Amino acid sequence: MNVYEAIENRRSVRKYEQKDIPMEVLTRILNAARLAPSANNRQDWKFIVVKDPELKKKVAEAARGQSFVGEASVIIAGVALNPEKLMSCEVPAYAVDLAIAMTQITLAAVEEGLGTCWIGAFDQAKVKELLGIPAEYKVVELMPLGYPADKPRTKIRKRLEEVVAYDRFA
Amino acid sequence: MNVYEAIENRRSVRKYEQKDIPMEVLTRILNAARLAPSANNRQDWKFIVVKDPELKKKVAEAARGQSFVGEASVIIAGVALNPEKLMSCEVPAYAVDLAIAMTQITLAAVEEGLGTCWIGAFDQAKVKELLGIPAEYKVVELMPLGYPADKPRTKIRKRLEEVVAYDRFA
Numbered sequence: 001m002n003v004y005e006a007i008e009n010r011r012s013v014r015k016y017e018q019k020d021i022p023m024e025v026l027t028r029i030l031n032a033a034r035l036a037p038s039a040n041n042r043q044d045w046k047f048i049v050v051k052d053p054e055l056k057k058k059v060a061e062a063a064r065g066q067s068f069v070g071e072a073s074v075i076i077a078g079v080a081l082n083p084e085k086l087m088s089c090e091v092p093a094y095a096v097d098l099a100i101a102m103t104q105i106t107l108a109a110v111e112e113g114l115g116t117c118w119i120g121a122f123d124q125a126k127v128k129e130l131l132g133i134p135a136e137y138k139v140v141e142l143m144p145l146g147y148p149a150d151k152p153r154t155k156i157r158k159r160l161e162e163v164v165a166y167d168r169f170a
Numbered sequence: 171m172n173v174y175e176a177i178e179n180r181r182s183v184r185k186y187e188q189k190d191i192p193m194e195v196l197t198r199i200l201n202a203a204r205l206a207p208s209a210n211n212r213q214d215w216k217f218i219v220v221k222d223p224e225l226k227k228k229v230a231e232a233a234r235g236q237s238f239v240g241e242a243s244v245i246i247a248g249v250a251l252n253p254e255k256l257m258s259c260e261v262p263a264y265a266v267d268l269a270i271a272m273t274q275i276t277l278a279a280v281e282e283g284l285g286t287c288w289i290g291a292f293d294q295a296k297v298k299e300l301l302g303i304p305a306e307y308k309v310v311e312l313m314p315l316g317y318p319a320d321k322p323r324t325k326i327r328k329r330l331e332e333v334v335a336y337d338r339f340a
Contacts, residue, residue, distance in 0.1 A: 087290035099269035
């Protein structure tokens with residue numbers, strides 16, 4: 001499938017089949033994150049793949065009890081190893097870097113017939129504790145990954161004219 | 171080209187041909203950003219496409235004088251309209267949202283035979299002034315977009331084993 005098809009087919013999947021992801025598929029998807037660009041190519045990141053069923057449940061509880069998160073085949077936690085660094089434009093590099101890598105996961109997942117969901121609603125300290133992540137690092141997003149069991153819905157988006165301007169903010 | 175090919179072929183392009191991008195191509199690429207997910211589907215973003223040659227030069231000057239930025243066919247400025255909002259995980263939603271949308275631009279560009287580069291080194295206030303962006307908004311990244319005129323180099327990345335852990339940070 002080409003990039004545009006993957007972008008159109010990507011959606012937030014909130015129900016997953018109880019089915020394991022073959023290791024070679026998971027590896028290809030993680031590799032898509034690994035290849036992402038980052039500020040000064042620092043790659044200050046770690047992707048923790050939560051497979052253990054009990055641990056998945058606990059992580060889901062720490063994500064405001066969104067139980068579907070724990071029902072995915074795995075949950076990927078995107079961890080920033082240098083969450084203090086600001087770019088000179090005053091935007092935190094860590095959030096941009098991790099979001100680029102995890103976007104590549106979402107699109108690779110579509111290519112593999114898998115689904116994902118961006119989860120930013122979780123207890124930072126609790127997730128760190130559950131996954132043994134040192135205090136100085138930061139979990140940017142949690143991302144369940146698995147075979148979709150729900151039906152696609154229509155994407156609701158602003159029109160292009162609303163989000164694009166030429167040469168000057170308008 | 172499939173998603174993996176696009177991810178492998180995406181690279182930081184720092185030299186561009188002097189060649190216009192057909193409007194239909196540019197529209198498809200911007201649409202890839204428009205379709206991106208965002209926190210609570212707020213889509214608090216605006217993409218300013220800088221086409222004017224003099225303005226491109228000035229923006230490049232505000233990007234630490236990186237002149238190649240001004241030599242691309244266009245420069246896309248990704249603007250966050252709600253840069254204060256933190257997700258409950260304590261990560262700024264705006265940086266993640268804009269990075270997702272702009273990652274989709276980078277991969278759509280590869281699909282179209284175009285190149286991009288993430289530019290986070292720029293003077294926030296100066297770019298806002300040049301593009302007429304209200305003070306309360308924030309430019310997350312600048313992204314030159316055009317036909318590549320330089321040669322691909324080998325991607326240097328950490329090994330997968332260095333960036334992936336299972337169930338526990340390691």
